[in-house]
Amino acid sequence: MSPASRLKNDNFLRALRRQTVDHTPIWLMRQAGRYLPEYCATRQRAGDFLTLCKSPDFACEVTLQPLARYDLDAAILFSDILTVPDAMGLGLCFEAGDGPRFERPLREEWAINNLTAPDPYDRLGYVMDAVRTIRKALDGSVPLIGFSGSPYTLACYMVEGGGSKDFCHIKRMLYGRPDLLRRILAVTTQAVIAYLNAQIECGAQAVMIFDTWGGSLAHTAYVEFSLAYMRDIVAGIHRNWAGETIPSILFAKGGGQWLEQIAASGCDGIGLDWTTDIADARRRVGGRVALQGNLDPGVLLSSPEVIAAEARKVLEAFGAGNTGHVFNLGHGISRFTPPEHVTALVESVHQYKARS
Amino acid sequence: MSPASRLKNDNFLRALRRQTVDHTPIWLMRQAGRYLPEYCATRQRAGDFLTLCKSPDFACEVTLQPLARYDLDAAILFSDILTVPDAMGLGLCFEAGDGPRFERPLREEWAINNLTAPDPYDRLGYVMDAVRTIRKALDGSVPLIGFSGSPYTLACYMVEGGGSKDFCHIKRMLYGRPDLLRRILAVTTQAVIAYLNAQIECGAQAVMIFDTWGGSLAHTAYVEFSLAYMRDIVAGIHRNWAGETIPSILFAKGGGQWLEQIAASGCDGIGLDWTTDIADARRRVGGRVALQGNLDPGVLLSSPEVIAAEARKVLEAFGAGNTGHVFNLGHGISRFTPPEHVTALVESVHQYKARS
Numbered sequence: 019m020s021p022a023s024r025l026k027n028d029n030f031l032r033a034l035r036r037q038t039v040d041h042t043p044i045w046l047m048r049q050a051g052r053y054l055p056e057y058c059a060t061r062q063r064a065g066d067f068l069t070l071c072k073s074p075d076f077a078c079e080v081t082l083q084p085l086a087r088y089d090l091d092a093a094i095l096f097s098d099i100l101t102v103p104d105a106m107g108l109g110l111c112f113e114a115g116d117g118p119r120f121e122r123p124l125r126e127e128w129a130i131n132n133l134t135a136p137d138p139y140d141r142l143g144y145v146m147d148a149v150r151t152i153r154k155a156l157d158g159s160v161p162l163i164g165f166s167g168s169p170y171t172l173a174c175y176m177v178e179g180g181g182s183k184d185f186c187h188i189k190r191m192l193y194g195r196p197d198l199l200r201r202i203l204a205v206t207t208q209a210v211i212a213y214l215n216a217q218i219e220c221g222a223q224a225v226m227i228f229d230t231w232g233g234s235l236a237h238t239a240y241v242e243f244s245l246a247y248m249r250d251i252v253a254g255i256h257r258n259w260a261g262e263t264i265p266s267i268l269f270a271k272g273g274g275q276w277l278e279q280i281a282a283s284g285c286d287g288i289g290l291d292w293t294t295d296i297a298d299a300r301r302r303v304g305g306r307v308a309l310q311g312n313l314d315p316g317v318l319l320s321s322p323e324v325i326a327a328e329a330r331k332v333l334e335a336f337g338a339g340n341t342g343h344v345f346n347l348g349h350g351i352s353r354f355t356p357p358e359h360v361t362a363l364v365e366s367v368h369q370y371k372a373r374s
Numbered sequence: 375m376s377p378a379s380r381l382k383n384d385n386f387l388r389a390l391r392r393q394t395v396d397h398t399p400i401w402l403m404r405q406a407g408r409y410l411p412e413y414c415a416t417r418q419r420a421g422d423f424l425t426l427c428k429s430p431d432f433a434c435e436v437t438l439q440p441l442a443r444y445d446l447d448a449a450i451l452f453s454d455i456l457t458v459p460d461a462m463g464l465g466l467c468f469e470a471g472d473g474p475r476f477e478r479p480l481r482e483e484w485a486i487n488n489l490t491a492p493d494p495y496d497r498l499g500y501v502m503d504a505v506r507t508i509r510k511a512l513d514g515s516v517p518l519i520g521f522s523g524s525p526y527t528l529a530c531y532m533v534e535g536g537g538s539k540d541f542c543h544i545k546r547m548l549y550g551r552p553d554l555l556r557r558i559l560a561v562t563t564q565a566v567i568a569y570l571n572a573q574i575e576c577g578a579q580a581v582m583i584f585d586t587w588g589g590s591l592a593h594t595a596y597v598e599f600s601l602a603y604m605r606d607i608v609a610g611i612h613r614n615w616a617g618e619t620i621p622s623i624l625f626a627k628g629g630g631q632w633l634e635q636i637a638a639s640g641c642d643g644i645g646l647d648w649t650t651d652i653a654d655a656r657r658r659v660g661g662r663v664a665l666q667g668n669l670d671p672g673v674l675l676s677s678p679e680v681i682a683a684e685a686r687k688v689l690e691a692f693g694a695g696n697t698g699h700v701f702n703l704g705h706g707i708s709r710f711t712p713p714e715h716v717t718a719l720v721e722s723v724h725q726y727k728a729r730s
Contacts, residue, residue, distance in 0.1 A: 184671075184672075184708055185672065186672070186675060186708055186710050189670065189671075189672025189673075189675055190672065190675040190676060192672065193670075193672060193673050193675065193676035193680050193684065194675065194676035194677055194680065233649065234649075235649070235670075236648045236649060236670040236704075237648075237649055237650065237651045238651075238687075239670070240649075272628070272649065274630075274631045275630045275631060275649060275650060275651075292592045292593075293589065293590075293591070293592065293593055293596075293628065293631060294593065294631060295593045295594075295631075314545065314549075314591075314592040314595070315540075315545075316540075316541065316542070316545025316546065316548065316549060317545075317549050319542060319545055319546035319549065319550065320546060320549035320550035321550055324549050324550065328549065331594075348592075352540055352542055354542050
């Protein structure tokens with residue numbers, strides 16, 4: 019693999035290291051997705067969503083689609099957040115119109131005791147093939163981000179058996195049998211470390227941990243059942259590989275109240291959702307970590323003029339000296355976003371000159 | 375109406391005024407609900423949910439059910455959050471297994487321009503009859519809380535046409551046509567003021583405004599599109615009626631980052647969800663308002679021992695001198711809660727003696 023220093027555009031990696039940049043880098047969560055007609059066409063050719071995820075060629079194709087349209091500063095591996103529990107044997111499936119479901123939700127003590135961390139090169143070889151294929155296709159243009167769900171977020175899906183509004187099953191376990199939940203989280207943490215390390219070994223130049231559901235926890239439970247395991251992951255992944263440092267980002271949806279603790283996890287960057295004032299976040303933690311975010315994805319539904327104005331507000335709120343800022347949405351892009359609105363956003367961010 | 379001073383148990387009202395109390399008062403959001411078999415039986419007799427809401431006798435019956443079982447310190451009017459938009463002509467309906475839906479979502483400019491605030495004694499007379507009936511049935515035992523959704527929360531349902539995961543329609547309006555959203559919010563604010571004042575005139579001794587969806591807004595939009603209108607409501611409702619002060623509570627789900635601004639709204643109490651540390655919240659705003667909350671509703675799914683321990687943690691976090699604290703959950707009680715677990719919670723809270 020060519021080292022990151024030979025990247026044509028390494029602004030994303032430089033921002034995460036809080037080094038100077040040519041412009042504030044931008045990429046978008048779920049940038050390869052249903053708002054793009056070319057993505058929908060590929061998905062239709064693939065037949066279903068899991069085939070799209072499990073085919074390295076399809077995964078590479080859709081990963082590159084947004085980069086062909088927009089001047090984005092990073093690519094992110096196209097995959098599903100639930101590949102790890104699927105490889106643990108829970109049986110991931112998608113029913114039309116529904117979200118993801120597991121055929122075998124994890125609630126019985128015997129099943130939890132039998133849980134083991136899968137070898138990523140064996141059970142998740144299709145992801146590693148996708149990483150290698152995408153990295154080669156990118157040809158040093160922009161860095162490739164690998165990712166995983168956080169242990170608590172994965173456990174939510176594993177225990178609930180799919181998405182949930184109230185998380186009754188996992189909350190019952192958390193308060194009633196915390197030993198069982200800790201066992202799930204410990205095994206999943208080992209699985210995620212091995213999974214992210216394999217992605218790095220195959221070419222991922224940064225990694226992001228999505229803690230989509232940590233924000234549904236009570237404040238003390240958040241530290242104990244979500245943040246502690248993410249801290250173990252950050253400590254357990256390759257920080258240097260092939261002569262390059264590999265930065266890590268924690269995306270903490272609903273975590274605006276806990277930024278100080280998240281910043282102390284050892285991560286290089288925090289992904290902020292749109293409810294947090296990025297100026298305030300920078301004051302609280304900006305000296306220790308980079309910040310990624312945090313435009314309301316709803317802004318992209320409005321108009322190019324409003325998008326430019328709202329993007330500028332985020333950039334100005336981050337403030338003078340734009341180092342340490344990766345522009346992103348505060349959550350995944352909506353499928354209802356007109357693709358030309360993303361052009362307006364990327365141009366606005368790149369044209370912005372921070373007052374220093 | 376007998377004044378509140380002749381209530382047999384006025385601890386709830388005293389706590390909201392930050393006066394001394396005999397014990398920390400407790401009530402539970404959605405305390406009249408599906409976790410109670412007697413509620414399910416009444417609902418079955420009523421036939422459907424809207425009939426239950428619209429019949430003053432049924433509404434009174436289910437309001438009193440949790441008070442017959444538990445030593446709760448307040449009753450809350452049983453009604454639906456969407457009665458006001460229904461009275462505005464949007465056509466509320468509930469489909470089996472589904473949440474609420476409006477037959478006529480509010481998205482067209484002409485419909486928004488035609489929106490008017492309904493006379494609560496005319497179009498919402500069934501709610502006023504329920505308030506009078508319940509107040510009479512309570513016979514001075516505990517105070518009765520009236521309530522409404524916040525303008526932004528109501529607007530979410532009105533514009534989306536029902537519940538939503540991503541709020542695409544209202545976000546598009548907020549960023550693309552804020553003038554239309556402001557008109558909806560202004561009319562709804564007038565409707566809510568009239569609605570809450572009518573509830574107070576008919577016997578409600580405190581009022582609560584549920585801002586369930588304000589937490590889905592970006593931080594600046596929260597102040598402009600949700601909090602500003604709640605401030606107008608607090609300023610517009612009867613603060614004194616029949617010789618008594620009427621306290622108001624704002625329940626700010628997902629609002630933990632904005633407590634200082636919420637406390638400055640003029641409200642008497644803030645309802646906290648379970649993600650906020652109540653000790654921290656008290657430090658931030660406790661000198662200005664009372665705090666209500668904030669046990670994770672998931673705790674009630676565990677066991678009486680765990681419930682007692684977790685309730686004590688909230689009480690101890692609130693800290694010495696328990697005045698100014700109303701114990702509650704951080705969100706509505708789960709339908710999967712075993713009813714005897716609520717007994718354990720209420721007893722734990724009442725037996726607790728704060729260190730002073």
